[in-house]
Amino acid sequence: MTYHIAVDIGASSGRLVLGQLVDGSLTLAEIHRFSNGFTERDGSCFWEMDYLFDEIIKGLHLAKVKGIHECTLGIDTWGVDYVLLDAGGERISEVYAYRDRRTDGVMEEVAKQLPPHQVYAKTGIQQLTFNTLYQLYAHNREELESAEQILLVPDYLYYRLGGRKMNEVTNASTTQLLNLAARDFDAELLAFLGLRREQFAPLTEPGEELGFITPELRAEYDLPECRLICAATHDTASAVLGAPLPEGRSSAYISSGTWSLLGVELDHPINDSRAMAANYTNEWGAYGTYRFLKNIMGLWLIQEVRRLDGGRYSFAELAEQAGACEGFRSLIPCNHPRFLNPDDMIEEIRQACRESGQPVPQTAGELARCIFDSLAMSYHTYLAELEELTGQRIQVLQIVGGGANNGLLCQLTADVTGREVLAGPTESTALGNLAVQMIEAGRVSDIHEARRIIADSFAVRSYLPQPVPQLAELLVRWERLHR
Numbered sequence: 001m002t003y004h005i006a007v008d009i010g011a012s013s014g015r016l017v018l019g020q021l022v023d024g025s026l027t028l029a030e031i032h033r034f035s036n037g038f039t040e041r042d043g044s045c046f047w048e049m050d051y052l053f054d055e056i057i058k059g060l061h062l063a064k065v066k067g068i069h070e071c072t073l074g075i076d077t078w079g080v081d082y083v084l085l086d087a088g089g090e091r092i093s094e095v096y097a098y099r100d101r102r103t104d105g106v107m108e109e110v111a112k113q114l115p116p117h118q119v120y121a122k123t124g125i126q127q128l129t130f131n132t133l134y135q136l137y138a139h140n141r142e143e144l145e146s147a148e149q150i151l152l153v154p155d156y157l158y159y160r161l162g163g164r165k166m167n168e169v170t171n172a173s174t175t176q177l178l179n180l181a182a183r184d185f186d187a188e189l190l191a192f193l194g195l196r197r198e199q200f201a202p203l204t205e206p207g208e209e210l211g212f213i214t215p216e217l218r219a220e221y222d223l224p225e226c227r228l229i230c231a232a233t234h235d236t237a238s239a240v241l242g243a244p245l246p247e248g249r250s251s252a253y254i255s256s257g258t259w260s261l262l263g264v265e266l267d268h269p270i271n272d273s274r275a276m277a278a279n280y281t282n283e284w285g286a287y288g289t290y291r292f293l294k295n296i297m298g299l300w301l302i303q304e305v306r307r308l309d310g311g312r313y314s315f316a317e318l319a320e321q322a323g324a325c326e327g328f329r330s331l332i333p334c335n336h337p338r339f340l341n342p343d344d345m346i347e348e349i350r351q352a353c354r355e356s357g358q359p360v361p362q363t364a365g366e367l368a369r370c371i372f373d374s375l376a377m378s379y380h381t382y383l384a385e386l387e388e389l390t391g392q393r394i395q396v397l398q399i400v401g402g403g404a405n406n407g408l409l410c411q412l413t414a415d416v417t418g419r420e421v422l423a424g425p426t427e428s429t430a431l432g433n434l435a436v437q438m439i440e441a442g443r444v445s446d447i448h449e450a451r452r453i454i455a456d457s458f459a460v461r462s463y464l465p466q467p468v469p470q471l472a473e474l475l476v477r478w479e480r481l482h483r
Helices: 049-065 106-111 116-123 132-138 141-146 153-162 169-175 187-193 215-221 235-241 273-277 300-308 315-323 345-355 364-390 407-417 428-440 447-457 471-481
Strands: 004-009 013-022 025-035 039-041 044-047 070-076 082-085 149-152 209-212 225-229 251-256 260-266 281-284 290-296 396-400 420-423 461-463
Touching: 004 049, 004 235, 004 428, 013 049, 013 428, 025 049, 025 428, 025 447, 049 070, 049 153, 049 215, 070 153, 070 235, 070 428, 082 132, 082 141, 082 153, 106 132, 116 187, 116 273, 132 169, 132 187, 149 153, 149 169, 153 169, 153 209, 153 225, 169 281, 225 428, 235 251, 235 260, 235 281, 235 290, 235 428, 235 447, 251 364, 260 364, 273 364, 290 364, 300 315, 300 345, 300 364, 315 364, 315 407, 345 364, 364 407, 364 471, 396 407, 407 420, 407 461, 428 447
Parallel strands: 004 070, 070 225, 251 396, 396 420
Antiparallel strands: 004 013, 013 025, 039 044, 082 149, 209 225, 251 260, 260 290, 281 290, 420 461
């Protein structure tokens, strides 16, 4: 098949992207784009799963209208969130969003019963309040016990399209329930939650064929004949696959979107006490790799500022206004839990600056500059940790995803870290999704060839570091904020 469609859904938007390999070059065309976001009802946060499925169907119908009668199809979304199904394959409950506050305090409660160092030694997954382990612990026991199957969000969307139940490994690893040694769900952790292994579907690797979209869906909605290919369903896993990491140079990536994920691609996990103390994670990747990375709050901060400001300015305009403001005037510890889902992000940022005795940002540009400066300082800190934990000296930072479009943030990152930053491609998540499809379809031999094609097909901009005269003073200020 010559047509490949990536369904790429993030926390704030989703799209269907058509990929074609023409004369050795990969081209992309957006078929359909739609918004996404959790809704709040009765004090809880939920994803609109039927809406997401309907938007996929709309996009596939548009593909058929455009003359695409046959294609392969892969899906990627965010991690950790899950769907409970009954014996008839129907949802038992609404799907909680990971920013829901029901897990407040749960991580600490679980730690009293399960020593965190033992959980990390088993799973290699960092301690985050929204990990599936803690979400399931907080979930209604009656609903859990009645669940015939527990699927993660992309697994569920594949199931709705083709009828096959699975747990894809790159996303399943984010649950903090997979045992690195056994390469399966950990029996002790499942027993702690009162769950059975058979409540989870078989683990499935990226690249496995999952059958076709059901004839009923094709007939009802006039859809193409889509051969379903298991993508690396965690969006970061796909983003890393789509990152054209430079060969011959030691490189790290930052997948920059709602979250900033800073890490390296390894062929083995690092789940020792030092990695645990630094709260680095070992998410499973495609083709026998691991994503050894740090979660950083990311562009969620500016997304919330823009939303609360009524959307008066585009992200490009906010970056332009930030560039006109004084640099490093105010800084915030981006990864503090207070910024995970505050009632008012603007006020939370301002209050953090008041508490630390810094100038309080007032304008949209000052708020944006505070965020971008703080993200760049975060990258400096965590890059140093990454080098120490891996024993690698990182020469190049490859920024992919939406943040690659932010020239100010890319330059700040280069300046503060003292490393060359390669920015792009923006569409790395869709590209990684498509790469797996093309490998399985025999269009590309392996991920190395896929990355070379991506590097040749899409522009990547280089940012070289410029001196930051006050860097030593900044690092002292930054250190003080984290005490």
